[in-house]
Each structure stands twice: as structure tokens, then as C-alpha cells.
Amino acid sequence: xxxxxxxxRGMGKKMKISxxxxxxxxxxxxxxxxxxxxxxxxxxxIGREIWVDNNFDLAWREEEGRSxxxxxxxxxxxxxxxxxxxxxxxxxxxxxxREDDAEVVIINVYAPCLVTEKNNYGIQxxxx
Numbered sequence: 210x211x212x213x214x215x216x217x218r219g220m221g222k223k224m225k226i227s228x229x230x231x232x233x234x235x236x237x238x239x240x241x242x243x244x245x246x247x248x249x250x251x252x253x254x255i256g257r258e259i260w261v262d263n264n265f266d267l268a269w270r271e272e273e274g275r276s277x278x279x280x281x282x283x284x285x286x287x288x289x290x291x292x293x294x295x296x297x298x299x300x301x302x303x304x305x306x307r308e309d310d311a312e313v314v315i316i317n318v319y320a321p322c323l324v325t326e327k328n329n330y331g332i333q334x335x336x337x
Contacts, residue, residue: 210239211239214317215241216244244277266283279298281317298319299319
């Protein structure tokens with residue numbers, strides 16, 4: 210299983226979307242965790258554009274303020290989602306890696322830069 214995590218600092222430009230897709234193709238990525246998409250709502254068009262085929266699923270959390278926006282995408286042949294949920298700055302996906310039939314939890318995190326705000330995220334993550 211290959212997972213990549215990428216802080217894109219915005220997905221509004223075609224060049225960024227193309228860069229993500231090429232990275233997924235070159236490295237045969239099974240799951241892609243994206244932070245700071247800066248998207249208020251996720252568009253299906255972008256979901257299709259950043260994956261190599263139409264056999265994907267995803268979970269996402271909209272942006273918070275001027276940053277944020279978390280997206281987790283995966284190949285449905287490799288991973289099967291059983292549930293997903295989010296709290297501030299974290300997107301949690303539960304599921305099974307099909308090859309090993311192993312149950313896993315993937316946590317995609319986008320934390321703020323300010324130390325005081327990071328402390329709040331640390332407290333939340335310990336509650337998971």
C-alpha cells in the first residue's frame with residue numbers, strides 16, 4: 210500500500226491538479242491525503258481530474274477560514290471505506306486494505322501554524 214500526503218496550498222489552478230495526478234501515476238499511489246485545498250466545497254470534476262481512472266472514492270472536509278480543506282482519495286480496488294468523519298482540522302477514514310484484509314484508520318490532519326492553536330489540535334487528537 211502506498212499513501213502520499215501533500216499540502217497543496219490551494220487547488221484552484223490546473224497546474225496544481227495536473228501535478229497531483231502525475232505524482233499519483235508516477236508512484237502508483239493507492240491513497241492520497243491532501244491538506245490545504247482551500248476549497249469551500251469539493252467539485253466532482255476535480256475529483257475525477259486528480260485520479261488516474263474513475264475507480265476512486267473520497268472523503269473531504271471543507272476549508273476553515275482562509276486555509277484548510279482536507280481531501281482523502283483512494284483506489285477502490287485497494288481500499289474499502291467503512292466510515293468517515295471529521296473534527297476541526299482532521300479527517301478520519303476507517304476501512305480495509307483489500308490485499309491484506311486489514312482494518313485500518315487513516316487520519317489526514319491539517320494543523321494551524323500558531324503554537325497555541327496547535328496545542329488545541331493535540332488535545333483533540335488524544336481524544337481520538
